Amino acid sequence: MKHVLKIDGVTRRFGDVTALDGVSLEIGQGEFFALLGPSGCGKTTLLRIIAGFETPDSGTVTLDGDDLLARQPNRRPISLMFQSYALFPHMTVAKNVAYGLERERLPRQEIRKRVGEVLETVGLSRHGDRRPAQLSGGQRQRVALARSIVKRPRLLLLDEPLSALDKKVRADMQLELKRLQHEVGITFVVVTHDQEEAMSLADRIAVFDSGRVRQVDEPVALYERPRTPFVADFVGANNLFEGTAGGPALRTADFGALPGTPVEHLRDGAEALLCVRPEKITLHDDTAGGALQGSVLDVSFYGGVSHISVEMPGRAKPVLVAVQGASDVRAGAKVRLRWDARDAVIIPAASIPAAR
Numbered sequence: 001m002k003h004v005l006k007i008d009g010v011t012r013r014f015g016d017v018t019a020l021d022g023v024s025l026e027i028g029q030g031e032f033f034a035l036l037g038p039s040g041c042g043k044t045t046l047l048r049i050i051a052g053f054e055t056p057d058s059g060t061v062t063l064d065g066d067d068l069l070a071r072q073p074n075r076r077p078i079s080l081m082f083q084s085y086a087l088f089p090h091m092t093v094a095k096n097v098a099y100g101l102e103r104e105r106l107p108r109q110e111i112r113k114r115v116g117e118v119l120e121t122v123g124l125s126r127h128g129d130r131r132p133a134q135l136s137g138g139q140r141q142r143v144a145l146a147r148s149i150v151k152r153p154r155l156l157l158l159d160e161p162l163s164a165l166d167k168k169v170r171a172d173m174q175l176e177l178k179r180l181q182h183e184v185g186i187t188f189v190v191v192t193h194d195q196e197e198a199m200s201l202a203d204r205i206a207v208f209d210s211g212r213v214r215q216v217d218e219p220v221a222l223y224e225r226p227r228t229p230f231v232a233d234f235v236g237a238n239n240l241f242e243g244t245a246g247g248p249a250l251r252t253a254d255f256g257a258l259p260g261t262p263v264e265h266l267r268d269g270a271e272a273l274l275c276v277r278p279e280k281i282t283l284h285d286d287t288a289g290g291a292l293q294g295s296v297l298d299v300s301f302y303g304g305v306s307h308i309s310v311e312m313p314g315r316a317k318p319v320l321v322a323v324q325g326a327s328d329v330r331a332g333a334k335v336r337l338r339w340d341a342r343d344a345v346i347i348p349a350a351s352i353p354a355a356r
């Protein structure tokens with residue numbers, strides 16, 4: 001893959017706070033790349049550094065091999081769509097989109113053509129004369145996107161582009177964003193703290209925690225083979241068990257040996273975590289036997305799936321089990337839990353997440 005953007009050892013401190021701590025990433029041509037992480041982990045700071053509104057204390061950033069940090073923000077072929085994108089309320093949609101091009105003093109004819117094209121791309125051809133107040137939230141979002149791509153940047157940075165939208169519109173806009181990226185062929189870097197959004201949109205995801213990159217992977221790999229406790233816990237619902245490595249199992253004090261597959265070679269007896277996704281666990285009658293016994297605490301129906309939480313003696317947190325459709329299990333029922341070794345991963349317990 002040809003790399004467009006290379007970030008190498010970028011650190012940024014604000015007083016006592018280390019917003020970015022030696023971040024290195026390589027982002028490919030035409031890639032849809034997501035930065036995922038909890039609030040305050042440094043996502044916006046990184047985008048601001050790439051766009052030029054912030055300077056790192058150390059590290060380098062290059063675009064197509066050129067030193068980006070040496071260039072003024074307005075000389076970088078980059079658009080940044082802010083977390084709270086503000087449209088000009090007194091301008092029409094078309095004017096809002098044209099604004100950046102007018103500032104670059106492009107010929108009128110050219111501006112009109114490009115604005116027309118881009119409004120077509122985002123499906124707002126017939127709304128060019130409206131003002132932002134006359135649009136829905138989703139439509140305003142499209143205007144902001146149109147404004148970002150009309151300048152044909154090499155790189156488009158989007159900071160929480162869909163966070164202001166309600167769930168249904170958001171789902172539509174996710175598809176829209178993906179289609180748009182294919183159509184314009186621009187490299188996208190999207191910030192989100194919504195892991196489902198990151199997984200559904202991105203080609204690859206970098207998971208951030210406290211200013212550091214914890215893992216960079218394709219969505220499926222990130223979900224199925226987390227490499228650190230933070231990623232296992234943060235990306236999607238997961239059940240974590242503490243113990244020590246022992247071949248294809250985790251040895252635990254309370255539940256004996258639990259079946260799983262180590263993600264890397266682990267020394268026998270090393271502290272480890274076993275991670276098993278809710279949809280990989282099956283529920284059985286109490287009479288079925290097996291080591292993992294619990295009682296059903298709660299059953300929640302979500303339409304397509306049901307979530308069943310199971311209390312187990314020796315565990316502070318209930319185990320979450322997901323089943324397709326409705327479940328006939330009732331709260332209070334005694335059950336046994338099982339999963340296949342290949343459906344659970346065992347990872348080193350470098351830093352066990354708090355409150356577990």
Ligand SMILES: Nc1ncnc2c1ncn2[C@@H]1O[C@H](COP(=O)(O)OP(=O)(O)OP(=O)(O)O)[C@@H](O)[C@H]1O
Pocket residue numbers: 014017018019037038039040041042043044045046193
């Ligand atoms: N200009 C600043 N001065 C001081 N501290 C700052 C500044 N900008 C960011 N920070 C701090 O740096 C850390 C990272 O901030 P950043 O805005 O990058 O987080 P984020 O991942 O975008 O979070 P969110 O998901 O809430 O938007 C935070 O602790 C924040 O308080």
Ligand SMILES: [Mg+2]
Pocket residue numbers: 043044045083159
């Ligand atoms: Mg932010």
